[in-house]
Amino acid sequence: MARHLRPLIRGKTISAVDVRRARVLRPTPPQIFCRTLRGAKFTGLSRRGKYLLFQLRGKTAGQPISLLGHLGMTGRIFLAPKGRRLPKHTAVALDLGASRLVYEDTRYFGRLTLDTAVVCRLGPEPLEDEFNVATFARTLKRSRQAVKVKLLDQGVVAGIGNIYASESLFRARISPGMAANKLTVTQVRQLRLAIRAVLAEAIEFGSTVPLNWGGNQPDGLFYFGRAPEAPDFYAERLRVYDREGQPCPNCGQPIKRITQAARSTFYCPHCQRV
DNA sequence: CACCATGTTCCTTG
């Protein structure tokens, strides 16, 4: 998403701010949000974990502004022509001249805010050098929680959600119920590599999906891999997630579904025994 | 009607 949007918004100036659901700005007050962004210019866009970090320069003093975005479970951010009708669950629309940057979110779980405090609580970036075996092992040693549940903790390593937690453990052949502090160093090493491979592949997949939703596109959520326009070979992209009862791609035994911390976990009981 | 859903944060309990 960051790679897709970066070139589209760079250099664009916000001429008007339309907030339709103030909830997604939390905790920034709507007034502050609008006043800060009106007249500001986009200078860059980066990502940290699941967060998008928009960089801008303010209207009056050209002061640097950080705008933080999170898509929650159902959020989408896209550029649409000004004339087009906004989708039903549009939370914020930023006027950029001929086009608009639209943030829409059916469930309004996501955020678009000036408060960037959450990013300093995030663990290492999984694809950077800071995510190393020593740190990862030390963090896991401190917890008796099931490793699957621990992977959802963004303070351990940033950016793994419920889908890729199951996928990573399957790839590492580790049982999701295993206590985090019981993993051997070999398993920690395998898990780290699995996480990297799974996420790198997911980003690669994302780059093949057209993200130019304009409200008239299918409701594809690109990271779920169900966008109808996605290339065919990605149908098999997720090996265990949402595949209860289907044969394991390794051994053919049926994939199981269990509940951990009130979330679904999918795994192969044969391939992931320890 | 019941149950499920890609995420985070707050509250309670230990």
Added chain:
DNA sequence: CCAAGGAACATGGT
């Protein structure tokens, strides 16, 4: 102080 579990948030799909 921390860990862990559960509810809450809000809407839509099956």
